[in-house]
Amino acid sequence: MTNSAFLSLDNVTKRYQNQDVLREFDLTINDGEFFTILGPSGCGKTTILRLIAGFEKPDEGQVVLDGQDIAHLSAEHRPTNTVFQSYALFPHMTVFDNVAFGLKMSGVKKSEIKQRVEDALAVVQLHGFEQRLPHQLSGGQKQRVAIARAIVNRPKVLLLDESLSALDHKLRQKMQNELKRIQRQLNITFIYVTHDQEEALTMSDRVLVINNGQPQQVGTPREIYESPVNLFVARFIGESNVFKARITERLEDFQYMAEIHGIEWKIFADHKFDIDDMVHVILRPEDLRVMYIEDAPQESGFLGQVIERNYTGKTLDSVIKLDNGHTLVASEFFNEDDPDFDYKINQKVWVNWVHGWEHVIKADELKK
Amino acid sequence: MNRYSSPLNFRRLVITLTLTWLGLFVLLPHLMVILTSVLTPDAEHLVIWPITFDNYLKVFEPIYAGVFWNSLLMSGITTLVCLLIGYPFAYLLANMSPTMRVVLLFLMVVPFWTNSLIRIYAIKMILGKKGIVNSFLMFTGVIDSPVQLIYTDFAVIIGLVYILLPFMVLPLIASFAKLDRSLIEVGKDLGASPFYRFIYILLPLTAPGIIAGCLIVFLPAMGMFYVADILGGAKSLLLGNVIKNQFLVVRDWPFGSAFSVFLILLMAGLLIIYNKANNYIQHKGGLDDENL
Numbered sequence: 299m300t301n302s303a304f305l306s307l308d309n310v311t312k313r314y315q316n317q318d319v320l321r322e323f324d325l326t327i328n329d330g331e332f333f334t335i336l337g338p339s340g341c342g343k344t345t346i347l348r349l350i351a352g353f354e355k356p357d358e359g360q361v362v363l364d365g366q367d368i369a370h371l372s373a374e375h376r377p378t379n380t381v382f383q384s385y386a387l388f389p390h391m392t393v394f395d396n397v398a399f400g401l402k403m404s405g406v407k408k409s410e411i412k413q414r415v416e417d418a419l420a421v422v423q424l425h426g427f428e429q430r431l432p433h434q435l436s437g438g439q440k441q442r443v444a445i446a447r448a449i450v451n452r453p454k455v456l457l458l459d460e461s462l463s464a465l466d467h468k469l470r471q472k473m474q475n476e477l478k479r480i481q482r483q484l485n486i487t488f489i490y491v492t493h494d495q496e497e498a499l500t501m502s503d504r505v506l507v508i509n510n511g512q513p514q515q516v517g518t519p520r521e522i523y524e525s526p527v528n529l530f531v532a533r534f535i536g537e538s539n540v541f542k543a544r545i546t547e548r549l550e551d552f553q554y555m556a557e558i559h560g561i562e563w564k565i566f567a568d569h570k571f572d573i574d575d576m577v578h579v580i581l582r583p584e585d586l587r588v589m590y591i592e593d594a595p596q597e598s599g600f601l602g603q604v605i606e607r608n609y610t611g612k613t614l615d616s617v618i619k620l621d622n623g624h625t626l627v628a629s630e631f632f633n634e635d636d637p638d639f640d641y642k643i644n645q646k647v648w649v650n651w652v653h654g655w656e657h658v659i660k661a662d663e664l665k666k
Numbered sequence: 667m668n669r670y671s672s673p674l675n676f677r678r679l680v681i682t683l684t685l686t687w688l689g690l691f692v693l694l695p696h697l698m699v700i701l702t703s704v705l706t707p708d709a710e711h712l713v714i715w716p717i718t719f720d721n722y723l724k725v726f727e728p729i730y731a732g733v734f735w736n737s738l739l740m741s742g743i744t745t746l747v748c749l750l751i752g753y754p755f756a757y758l759l760a761n762m763s764p765t766m767r768v769v770l771l772f773l774m775v776v777p778f779w780t781n782s783l784i785r786i787y788a789i790k791m792i793l794g795k796k797g798i799v800n801s802f803l804m805f806t807g808v809i810d811s812p813v814q815l816i817y818t819d820f821a822v823i824i825g826l827v828y829i830l831l832p833f834m835v836l837p838l839i840a841s842f843a844k845l846d847r848s849l850i851e852v853g854k855d856l857g858a859s860p861f862y863r864f865i866y867i868l869l870p871l872t873a874p875g876i877i878a879g880c881l882i883v884f885l886p887a888m889g890m891f892y893v894a895d896i897l898g899g900a901k902s903l904l905l906g907n908v909i910k911n912q913f914l915v916v917r918d919w920p921f922g923s924a925f926s927v928f929l930i931l932l933m934a935g936l937l938i939i940y941n942k943a944n945n946y947i948q949h950k951g952g953l954d955d956e957n958l
Contacts, residue, residue, distance in 0.1 A: 353851055373854040380855045386848040390870045399866075400856035451856065 304329035304487055305350065305455055310359035312345055319345045320511045327489065332481050334490045334502035342511040343491045347457050350489065352376045364454060379448035380457040383464065385440045387432040393443050394428040400451040418450035421480055438469045449484060458490045462497065474500050495535045499523060507531050525657055532580045539586065539626045541579040542661065545571045559622040561598050567658035576661040583629035585655040588616065594648035601648060604641040616641055618649060703923035712919055721924035730908065737905045740819065741887035744826040748883045749876065752834035760842030774832055786825050786896050793821050817899035825893040830886065834879040841875025874944050881940050885933045905929055
């Protein structure tokens with residue numbers, strides 16, 4: 299993987315019926331990377347994909363692929379291929395003809411077509427399905443044919459539009475691994491669009507979080523999850539507990555005392571803050587430590603009671619209503635010390651967190 | 667009485683009414699036609715007893731081969747013209763906003779509220795020696811004396827197309843409505859030019875609509891004797907004219923009946939072919955390697 303800008307959207311604006319879906323939008327994607335565009339529905343992520351594929355033309359700005367402005371090139375002339383959400387296999391063609399379609403259209407020799415179709419079907423592990431018709435395939439198999447039909451053309455960029463969302467959970471996880479394997483094997487740039495944050499974290503080299511046509515954060519899955527730049531990202535990627543806090547004292551660089559709900563806490567931050575700055579302290583459910591009130595250590599902590607508990611197999615997830623009115627979500631892993639722990643509804647508990655695991659953002663960094 | 671008895675009775679009533687209606691007005695008349703077709707014609711009593719198949723043999727006599735061929739040709743041209751006009755129309759309609767679609771469909775159906783005979787007479791007025799077309803052409807100086815438009819095959823085809831076009835458009839619209847738009851986008855994405863997208867994606871996927879439309883235009887076109895009578899003059903242009911003449915002019919009912927039965931069998935044959943073709947398109951057809 300090189301770090302050169304391979305595909306970029308520069309200053310792109312796209313309007314539908316006088317409404318800006320994207321405004322002066324910039325995006326840079328590197329060669330050979332698995333890049334995911336993540337956002338809630340209606341955020342403009344599919345529009346970005348369609349602009350890259352050529353199904354839409356930008357009203358302003360450039361789309362540059364491999365040094366060439368392709369903004370006004372139509373879809374059939376772009377070195378990109380798309381795997382559609384609905385698979386969109388040609389129902390009247392066999393698997394072979396579906397996969398061969400792009401090659402036939404670009405005038406590849408018959409003998410070469412046969413070889414390349416076979417290779418592509420081997421990549422998606424569908425050898426021997428050449429003569430089947432789409433209606434004789436399962437959902438997962440259709441998905442594979444759709445992928446084979448796209449990669450057989452050796453596109454410079456493969457675009458995937460929520461391509462796994464129609465599959466059931468287990469098959470989806472399998473296909474996530476498959477997609478990563480295919481991407482490594484072919485070394486093609488993948489751009490994946492999804493609203494599923496788990497999928498985005500699992501598969502991607504980098505993730506763009508987008509909301510209302512505005513980019514919120516670009517980064518590796520770890521950066522996005524552990525250091526969200528604003529509340530939207532924090533809340534959209536996984537679950538978050540957010541405390542409003544006021545800086546009361548600076549201890550040393552990046553270490554402060556902050557007041558949350560009347561209790562002073564020592565917090566670590568990667569920004570500089572002044573006294574009396576308002577900040578958000580973000581804690582993931584798994585950062586929290588919850589104890590029965592009688593076992594609580596002599597440390598500061600919030601008091602509250604369990605109002606819901608959910609056993610998920612790996613973890614015990616609980617919803618805790620603090621005495622100060624705040625509601626928290628905690629997720630605790632079972633471990634060898636206490637494999638059977640559980641809470642009763644209305645059980646009184648003490649809540650603290652693993653110090654240093656908090657993520658602090660300035661309150662006015664809120665982007666809407 | 668249980669609480670299901672009343673809807674059940676209602677269902678029985680509906681089914682009985684429908685079956686009675688079909689039996690009285692569809693099955694019985696057809697049985698009578700079939701019976702008549704194997705009787706012997708008679709000048710005094712219309713038909714008399716000895717059962718004979720001579721009427722059917724007469725259908726295949728050479729004089730009728732000419733009418734048959736002419737009828738096929740007229741219906742074929744009508745069908746082709748309807749398809750050429752109807753296909754783009756249905757395509758545009760399917761791509762329009764739902765409101766526009768309803769409005770245009772409505773406009774297409776409105777003329778049907780007027781009896782088709784009256785509409786055919788209207789066409790006769792338009793195409794006549796002193797009709798609108800000739801008047802306009804003379805007014806603009808394109809021609810000096812009126813052109814013979816009425817009482818030609820051309821006029822008959824205009825009339826047939828006018829009457830039958832909606833029957834072509836409706837199944838085509840249904841076909842386009844079922845079409846998954848993203849398949850066209852996939853075609854684009856895979857580098858297919860508009861022409862290839864049409865040939866390999868649009869055409870095969872709308873083929874059931876095309877075949878259905880062609881059948882329900884082609885078959886009635888052969889029987890629409892009044893269009894040929896009014897717009898084509900007194901010539902026996904269509905199979906329908908032959909049948910009508912047997913009943914009303916020659917008064918040879920058995921032969922007219924035999925011809926009718928022959929036409930029905932022809933239609934049945936075409937419908938069977940349609941079914942076969944439809945199955946083939948949906949389950950086996952598609953891109954033939956040899957064609958590329």
